[in-house]
Amino acid sequence: MLKVKNLKVGYGNVPVIFDFSFQVKQGDIVAIVGSNGAGKSTLLKTISGILKPTGGEIQFMGERIDTIPAYKIVEKGISHVPEGRQVFGKMSIKDNLLLGAFTIKSEEQKTKLLKDVYEIFPILEERQDQKAETLSGGEQQMLAIARGLMSNPKLLMIDELSLGLAPFLVDKVMDTLKIIRNKVTILLVEQKVQEVLEIADWGYVVQNGRLAIEGTGEELLQSDIVKKAYLGL
């Protein structure tokens, strides 16, 4: 579904990603893990069009998307849940969600998407008129994911799901991913290697902007490189 070939990205003259290739298959949860500064967020920003690559190409559903602007990529069916949640704090939860459905033109479909999202995250329905900034960190993360789902994407990309969340909340949010994976393909970028590889079907480890190793979540957790560098075993 998503194919990234020989991708090169940089900020100004500073290259961040050197020649990175990977793919995401429909229906999978794919995880990209790596330490701080490995280029994970840069990768997602490039796929969603906020950054433009300096080389290589990105294909989504057989179509090249690296040359089109970010707001059009959403229409193609890719939704990006940005790092650090970034919900619209001063707006109500419902307004946050409806903004997520910007690309959906039909009001009927908007209402249906809202209903579906409330089914997955009942807490959001309970508090739909509350301002988003009054939610706890975990709830804000759920809201950010829910907002991402409101554009009815085929691929949902989540950047640093666990950032700033207490461990039990990370588990809780991860659990919701198991529910939404029935509807949408998920691409995760994470520093919390253990948790994310446990639920991922396929994983990639990035080091300094290059692919270090790939495999199923299970395989990666058993591999020496992951054990040594990330799990401290």
Added chain:
Amino acid sequence: MVKNKKILFIIIAILALIPIITRTKAVLNAIILLLIFATLGEAWNIITGFAGQTSFGHAAFFGIGAYTSTIVFYRYNITPWVGLILGGIIAAVVAAIMSYPCFKLKGHYFAVATLAVAEIIKQIFVSWDYVEGATGISLPIIQRSSGFAKRLFYLQFNEKIPWVYICLVLFTAVILLCSYLENSKMGYYLKAIRESHEVAESIGINPTNYKLYAMLISAFISAICGSMYAQYILYIDPFMIFSLDISMKIVLLTVLGGVGNVFGPIIGASIFIPLSEFTRIKLGGSGTGVDLMIYGLLIILITCYQPKGVIGIVQKLTEKSKKTNVGGEGKIEATSGN
């Protein structure tokens, strides 16, 4: 929303009643200027308060409006009503041209760029013979004995009272437009862009387009205010009309009142314009700048203690007075942003 409409109605009623209570020229003059600047503040609020793009160059649009209606009347004897609309359109076109490169900049850089654009336009007008360059233009005065219909047609009055009502109508129309805009879909998109450009983009909003729409509306309204101002003062020159002073006044009075709130500009203008008129009259020539000093002090205090402006103070007071069952059980936690 209903409460807002009530407040709006009260404000307009008070302003409409003032000419009946007093006919002191100084007071009426202050009211007219207050309304013009409040309207300018509303216009500025659309691009800065809603969309979050700070413009320090609104004098450019104000000036283009003032010059267009004046030139159209001065050179071709066409009614300023035509000039007023034409000025709005030209200002919107200029806004579109300047926005294209400027919107590539963000935050402070955008603000500085708008400031530069306004200065460039001023310099053009200073050295442009067709608009009488630095000498400025005195508007040809129509006969003193002309009837009201002719006066209205040429937008020149001996009295100040018609001006109060014309400006009041303009202000009302603009504030209604702004409150409609605030609660429309576009208002939400603009606020989304203000809170996070990247997130707005990642949910499919094209930020450049929406910022551009906001800029066009803002420039159009500012230009109309400029035409009104020129017709009221009956003399314009580039130094007065394109001055940084005007750009800053618009910014400061909105910040004082409350950025991003439709009542912000009128509250700010109600404090600032009477203050500056009062100091100007009482202190004469020696007093120029005293109002700005007081004003500067007010701004410092406001930004330090209540960044939401006077509106913020009012909101705090009303919230305190009705603090029954407000808020949910949700933990208060700062919204995280990068």
